[in-house]
Amino acid sequence: MSAGAAIATRAASRTAEREVAGLRRAVREVEHADRVRVCVDRRELCSFASNDYLGLAQHPEVIAAMKGAADRWGVGSTAAHLLGGHRGPHAQLERMVADWLGYESALLFSTGYLANLGVIAGLMQRGDACVQDKLNHASLIDAVRLAGCELRRYPHGEVAAAARQLQAAGAVPKLLASDGVFSMDGDLAPLPQLAALAREHDALLYVDDAHGFGVLGPDGQGSPEQLGLGADDVPLRMVTLGKAVGCAGALVLGSRVLIDALVQFARPFVYSTALPPAVAAAALAAIAVVRREPQRRAHLQALIARFRAGVAQIGGELMDSSTPIQPLLLGDAAQASALAQALWQQGLYVPAIRPPTVPAGSARLRITLSAAHTAEDVDRLLEALDRARAR
Numbered sequence: 220m221s222a223g224a225a226i227a228t229r230a231a232s233r234t235a236e237r238e239v240a241g242l243r244r245a246v247r248e249v250e251h252a253d254r255v256r257v258c259v260d261r262r263e264l265c266s267f268a269s270n271d272y273l274g275l276a277q278h279p280e281v282i283a284a285m286k287g288a289a290d291r292w293g294v295g296s297t298a299a300h301l302l303g304g305h306r307g308p309h310a311q312l313e314r315m316v317a318d319w320l321g322y323e324s325a326l327l328f329s330t331g332y333l334a335n336l337g338v339i340a341g342l343m344q345r346g347d348a349c350v351q352d353k354l355n356h357a358s359l360i361d362a363v364r365l366a367g368c369e370l371r372r373y374p375h376g377e378v379a380a381a382a383r384q385l386q387a388a389g390a391v392p393k394l395l396a397s398d399g400v401f402s403m404d405g406d407l408a409p410l411p412q413l414a415a416l417a418r419e420h421d422a423l424l425y426v427d428d429a430h431g432f433g434v435l436g437p438d439g440q441g442s443p444e445q446l447g448l449g450a451d452d453v454p455l456r457m458v459t460l461g462k463a464v465g466c467a468g469a470l471v472l473g474s475r476v477l478i479d480a481l482v483q484f485a486r487p488f489v490y491s492t493a494l495p496p497a498v499a500a501a502a503l504a505a506i507a508v509v510r511r512e513p514q515r516r517a518h519l520q521a522l523i524a525r526f527r528a529g530v531a532q533i534g535g536e537l538m539d540s541s542t543p544i545q546p547l548l549l550g551d552a553a554q555a556s557a558l559a560q561a562l563w564q565q566g567l568y569v570p571a572i573r574p575p576t577v578p579a580g581s582a583r584l585r586i587t588l589s590a591a592h593t594a595e596d597v598d599r600l601l602e603a604l605d606r607a608r609a610r
């Protein structure tokens with residue numbers, strides 16, 4: 220037996236358990252992508268899987284900005300932000316988004332996952348309390364483990380339960396953290412109520428707006444603006460650049476005091492190479508398109524309305540979502556997989572989301588719509604769903 224085999228044996232048996240349960244995850248290679256048209260296993264598919272909600276990942280202006288910045292700055296940033304890796308486009312991006320959303324400062328991270336680890340582990344300590352919605356993103360939960368503070372969760376969207384958790388935490392420093400838009404359900408957090416609770420209980424409200432930024436609110440600023448809130452109500456916010464912005468990375472926005480502390484204590488910021496400057500330049504160009512072209516959001520909203528009306532007509536069970544995330548709840552994991560497979564056969568890529576990503580018994584198709592879709596794409600999906608359900 221080779222050294223260390225115990226770990227490989229256990230790993231293999233855990234994977235086998237997933238396989239037996241029909242829950243094994245597998246990576247699929249996309250061989251070609253032209254916005255929502257993708258090619259997998261040489262099959263042409265219309266994708267309803269991406270988070271590129273505004274169709275910016277392959278926008279010519281965004282690509283040109285990236286190429287131009289690569290010519291000027293090269294590819295790698297060569298170092299962490301604190302050691303010479305903080306280049307012009309990084310600084311410009313932080314300043315632009317902070318000003319646009321009305322915050323004093325912003326800090327760039329390589330991914331949203333790392334931003335959440337950095338914020339919570341950088342600001343919270345043992346003995347503190349972090350109150351979270353049960354359906355918050357995995358990175359917010361993982362961050363609490365890293366911080367060593369107490370995790371107090373409340374049932375999804377239940378404001379009264381959140382209040383009880385804040386009350387029970389007592390007179391320790393408290394962070395109230397919530398997704399703005401829940402990534403597997405597509406619904407919005409009750410942010411006005413959470414903001415009021417945070418004030419009442421002297422907690423710091425932190426909103427992870429990975430799926431709201433670029434899409435929601437009158438100008439695409441995000442879920443707080445959609446619900447009539449602003450920087451005063453949400454003192455600390457995270458936005459990602461890999462979803463509606465179509466690039467990669469994440470920004471944390473807050474007061475100078477909080478951002479300064481993150482520069483000192485957010486280890487994923489301190490000890491990791493800065494994003495390629497060309498990616499920051501691409502994000503700047505993409506956000507310029509977000510701000511200049513509200514018609515992308517209008518088209519997306521029209522597609523969402525068309526899809527929801529269509530599903531209601533064929534008697535499908537939709538979740539309560541006004542965002543581009545439109546899950547179709549099935550419950551049973553095998554049924555979700557079979558429906559995804561049937562759609563695949565008809566040239567539609569719609570992923571089945573199964574436990575443990577979602578709670579047991581709540582398997583679903585996670586349909587995401589994009590401004591890059593046409594009304595005909597949505598109709599094709601509706602017809603295929605109708606056919607698959609009728610069988």
Ligand SMILES: *Cc1c(COP(=O)(O)O)cnc(C)c1O
Binds near residue numbers: 330333358459468
């Ligand atoms: C996608 C997502 C993240 C992670 O962002 P990445 O930039 O993809 O690492 C964090 N929070 C939520 C709610 C997300 O949906």
